[in-house]
Amino acid sequence: MNKRCTFYLLALLLPLFLLTFAQADASAQTSSESNTYSKEEIQNAVEGFFAGTTRGLAEILERIFADYGRPQGYIQGEEAGAALVVGLRYGQGFLHLKGMEPVQVYWQGPSVGFDIGVNVAKNFTLVYNLTDPNLIFQRFPGLDGSAYIVGGLSMNYQKSNEIVLAPIRTGMGLRLGASVGYLHYTERKHMNPL
Secondary structure, three states: OOHHHHHHHHHHHHHHHHHHHHHHHHHHHHHHHHOOOOHHHHHHHHHHHHOOOOHHHHHHHHHHHHHHOOOOEEEEEEEEEEEEEEEEEEEEEEEEEOOOOOEEEEEEEEEEEEEEEEEEEEEEEEEEOOOOHHHHOOEEEEEEEEEEEEEEEEEOOEEEOOEEEEEEEEEEEEEEEEEEEEEEEEOOOOOOOO
């Protein structure tokens, strides 16, 4: 084959080759999007759960999406906590993964730090890198800061292996401080926070 024929053959095959890769990439992105929640889906779920949105809540969602993108799931629940340097937190809710039935989850955990007060909160947690609901049942360490004086809003990240949780809490009570601890997610309610 002469050089001219080789050039024409490459000129014909190259666009076909590039089109095949572009279609494969678009297919992978569509598949990824079908297993995750869009920003609009999460905003609607948050708005329904918290009975409206505030500017602070919208800014928190923007930050989480900027940091981690589209979540595979979310947990909607309630929790209560108290602290006097050493704190405890107990909660329950439902884990929603895209395309799966909701799974009941419970969480409890200790914390220690400059933290004092009591609070009850609604909890909306974005869940990343979780494809099997059974993998939620483990301990997730994290740092937490709270400022509840009658009402308040807080968010932190918890990470275990590749799974990332981003709990958003809005609550009532009198609590102020910062602490380090973990939450243990379980299938059944436990009184022992460890």
